[in-house]
Amino acid sequence: MPIFYDFNRAPSPRRARIVLAEKGIAHEAREIDLATGEQRGEAFARINPGLTVPALVLDDGAVLGDNAAIAAWAEAFQPDPPLLGTTPLEKAKVASWNSKIEGECFMAIAEVLRNTSKGMIGRALPGPNDYAQIPELAERGRARLGHFLDRFEAHMQGREWVALDCFSLPDISAGVALDFAGWVKVDANEGRPAIADWRARLAQRPAFKL
Ligand SMILES: N[C@@H](CCC(=O)N[C@@H](CS)C(=O)NCC(=O)O)C(=O)O
Numbered sequence: 001m002p003i004f005y006d007f008n009r010a011p012s013p014r015r016a017r018i019v020l021a022e023k024g025i026a027h028e029a030r031e032i033d034l035a036t037g038e039q040r041g042e043a044f045a046r047i048n049p050g051l052t053v054p055a056l057v058l059d060d061g062a063v064l065g066d067n068a069a070i071a072a073w074a075e076a077f078q079p080d081p082p083l084l085g086t087t088p089l090e091k092a093k094v095a096s097w098n099s100k101i102e103g104e105c106f107m108a109i110a111e112v113l114r115n116t117s118k119g120m121i122g123r124a125l126p127g128p129n130d131y132a133q134i135p136e137l138a139e140r141g142r143a144r145l146g147h148f149l150d151r152f153e154a155h156m157q158g159r160e161w162v163a164l165d166c167f168s169l170p171d172i173s174a175g176v177a178l179d180f181a182g183w184v185k186v187d188a189n190e191g192r193p194a195i196a197d198w199r200a201r202l203a204q205r206p207a208f209k210l
Contacts, residue, residue: 001027001028002027002058002059003030004017005054005055006053007032011177011180012052018175019070019083021206022172023077025074025078032053039052039053048063049065050066052065052127054066056070067173072084082168083167083169083172090164094163094168097173098169098170101173104148105174106173106177109186111141115135115138116138145184145186149192150192152192156195157194
């Protein structure tokens with residue numbers, strides 16, 4: 001059975017956790033305690049040299065060290081229900097929205113959090129290298145997040161799901177990202193009724209309780 005390296009409180013592994021749950025892919029979960037820096041210890045470095053969670057180790061020992069790999073593998077391993085679209089155009093829309101959400105939303109939130117948090121001084125980016133915090137990046141991240149949310153609200157008006165007519169990967173990525181926005185005290189729902197309605201739909205899915 002695949003082994004899923006997780007940290008329950010962190011947003012990135014939550015994305016993969018939801019993918020595995022939506023697909024019904026059985027796995028054994030192991031918690032890596034980011035709060036005590038376990039991801040930077042020798043034992044985890046041997047598993048994922050990127051020093052981040054999520055990571056999924058397959059039965060043959062292959063390591064999937066990020067969300068992109070885990071989602072691609074999960075879709076191929078368990079095609080039903082599809083999360084990456086089925087037609088060529090659907091697949092393109094899913095890829096485009098997922099990349100937009102990662103770059104314009106997830107990263108903007110991370111810029112705010114990692115460049116302001118006292119616990120992340122000298123650790124402004126995850127991974128093997130230490131980087132100093134840059135306060136201006138936090139300011140820019142907050143502005144970028146607000147701009148993204150306003151564009152996203154306009155996009156969601158009259159739509160049920162982010163990229164397709166059905167639930168797909170960008171719903172997971174954006175749903176997790178907007179919960180993560182709460183960490184930097186941004187309520188994405190405020191003044192954005194279409195986003196609020198869509199998040200209420202997401203909250204009904206059992207996987208989103210994970
Ligand atoms: N690109 C990676 C990013 C993973 C990532 O940044 N994970 C964070 C938790 S949300 C982490 O492991 N941080 C470890 C650290 O800050 O040292 C993915 O989405 O899979």
